[in-house]
Amino acid sequence: MNEAAREHETVQEHSLRQSLASFRSDREAGWKAFEALLDRVEKRSPKALAEEELLSLPMLYRSALSSLSVARATSLDNALIAYLESLCLRGYLYLYGTRRGLAPRIASFFLHDWPAAVRDLWRETLVSFALMTVGAIAGFRLVAADKSWFDAIIPPSLAGGRGPDASAEVLRTMLYDGGSGFLSGFAAYLFTHNVQVAILAFALGFALTVPTVLLVLLNGCMLGALLQVYSSKGLGIELGGWLAIHGTTELFAIMLAGAAGMRIGTRIAFPGDLTRMAAAARAGRVAASAMVGVTVMLLFAGVLEGIGRQTITGDVTRYAIGGGMLAFWLAYFYLVQMVAHGES
Structure with missing residues (x-):
């Protein structure tokens, strides 16, 4: 009975690793692209991005939010969830946070x-x-x-x-x-x-x-x-x-x-x-x-x-x-x- 339980746990772990690998391979390119764009606009300004890159920011943000929702629902790797939470927070602050110049402040x-x-x-x-x-x-x-x-x-x-x-x-x-x-x-x-x-x-x-x-x-x-x-x-x-x-x-x-x-x-x-x-x-x-x-x-x-x-x-x-x-x-x-x- 113990042998069967251990085999079942092993199968589950293997399946989870496969799911995580598949999840990453399908979506990681979008996360990295979003992160790279955020790095550029935070260090410089929106002028550092081309028009199509600026237009892609909201779509990449929504995609990252979707990934975070799935990761939380399926209890995937905690490190991945923390990474996506940080990425989504940065995206939210840039896209929807209040940004004022020196004079208004x-x-x-x-x-x-x-x-x-x-x-x-x-x-x-x-x-x-x-x-x-x-x-x-x-x-x-x-x-x-x-x-x-x-x-x-x-x-x-x-x-x-x-x-x-x-x-x-x-x-x-x-x-x-x-x-x-x-x-x-x-x-x-x-x-x-x-x-x-x-x-x-x-x-x-x-x-x-x-x-x-x-x-x-x-x-x-x-x-x-x-x-x-x-x-x-x-x-x-x-x-x-x-x-x-x-x-x-x-x-x-x-x-x-x-x-x-x-x-x-x-x-x-x-x-x-x-x-x-x-x-x-x-x-x-x-x-x-x-x-x-x-x-x-x-x-x-x-x-x-x-x-x-x-x-x-x-x-x-x-x-x-x-x-x-x-x-x-x-x-x-x-x-x-x-x-x-x-x-x-």
């Missing part, structure tokens, strides 16, 4: 992808705003209680001895003389620092958001410490105007970078039903879109800082520019996009 990013990513991060953005506010209050109170904290928060090499002990006249001159001296150096440092903070706040979000939180708090502390020094000399409003020109854009960008880092960190810490890698990948798509936009905002802030700090000295004008930029970003990210998409 850029337009889509600014019109939809970036604002949608920022709106998706609204919870984390509020947390980032709260952290920066807490940091600013802490920096203000620490320097008010003990002026030595100023050097601990803002590097002494940058302050150059012109911190809490500087006179009101010196500090006022720094606000309105085009930026020479301490405040000019602080402005350059602040821009560079904020770019670094934005990148690190995003990149270090993988460490369960802890470094991101600390960086946002530190950024707030620096602002609070500087504000305390100027406020103690009766120049808090004037400093606010100087900072507002570029600060509303710059600080908003920092908060968005922090939000992006928090999204990744919290998804890794609490992945839900997904694996940690899958959760991080999903969060990373939203966070990455937001971060590309953050770099654009920081470029805007750099232009505003470079021009506004040197040429605009009126407090009202400074506040108007800063407030106008903040209103623009809020409308762009939330109001206009929500109305356009019928969101509530």
